[in-house]
Amino acid sequence: MTDDLDRDAPVALHSQISERIRTRIAAGEWPAHYRLKSEPELAHDLGVSRGTLRRALTTLIEEGLLRQVRGKGTFVTSTTIEPAIAQKLSTLSEDFANQGIVTETDVIECRLIEPPRPVAALLDVSPGARVLKLVRLRSTDRGPVALLVNYVRADLAPGIEKTDFRTTSLFGTLEGAYHLKIGSARRTFSAEAASGDAASALELPIGAPVQYLQQVTYLADDRPVEYSDVWIHSEKLRVTSLLSRR
Template identity: 75%
Template sequence: MSSEKAAAGIDRDAPVAIHSQISERIRNRVATGEWPAHYRLKSEPELAAELGVSRGTLRRALTTLIEEGLLRQVRGRGTFVTSTTFEPAIAQRLSTLSEDFAHQGVVFDTEVRSAEAIEPPRPVAALLDVPAGGQVLRLSRLRSTDGDPVTLLTNYVRLDLTPGILETDFSRESLFGTLEGKFGMKIGTARRTFSAEAATDEIAAGAAPERR
């Protein structure tokens, strides 16, 4: 067995069918975050070659996961990991939170909590297609109105596509505006997802407004 096939977790001598092994392997990749929500899988020929199996065997494994709701296929685009978070129609309108506030006449302050170059987490690297060894900007900002925190935003941007972005003052500049105006990127589509989770002690302490 080649090292590539071994890494893929395929055991041809096991009593478990190969297509079932592939399905389980993909479940694990999704569960660990290696393949995050909305991640687009490689094409069937590429994925079959990577796993060392026939396209028929791969398609049987994918069909199982599609029926389970873990994957979805979009004609002409490919196979994607499904999302388990809330995606209302309003979330898909392409605008930033600062634009939403401005349209509503809401005055807000932006505090940059951190802006640093890091090696991206695997889910982020997969979604942004970061090349091996590449780094991203991790930008954390706290938005407040009338001194009360409203939201904590964390964004990741590929540094190889945005040289010098670390020098930007994001307490004054918007991220979308910087990408479009300074780096000539046209943001045509985007997807927002919403989920609720308990704040960590660090986030809760950092977002708490100062009381006098």
């Protein structure tokens, strides 16, 4: 967000800032779960005091467009209710391995692309930057159980598109080959009707129920590194969350 505020206008600066953020959210430029820059960074970019910026953010928080997570930052809210639960950050392949389930991975797509605008925003990459798009289908002896579409920042993992993901896990590659320390993730679960590629890959009729998982993964230094969409065949696979009460 650049300093394009009209300092001579009768409209207060904090109101102008609030309106610019509303516009970005409405246009999809800042999608749900997008993390804003820190207050000092935003105030510097806009050329305003932190007090002015905080007043603008407070307005949007009260409107329900933004939410602040202590120690994490300020995020664009989702349009659905999302209970805050603590979960073990593990991948499907790790969960399968821990349970002794034998799976087969079919890599449908693995190439560098210019990401869709909402994905670019969530990964905090500049326009024109390229990311890895990785599409995989996980199957057990019961047939296909999960379709995974991952987008990974290629600037943090150069050459990752050459990895054979049929036998190598994504998180294992990021941590092992690139020595990146994965710190946290934000997951959202919802029930959806299967359509298009998901229905075809999971061998389901159009409209059949599937469980949908959306995730943004952050490194230990809070940089976003990966975004994923996962469709799960709910009749063949159950997702269990390990919860802790604080």
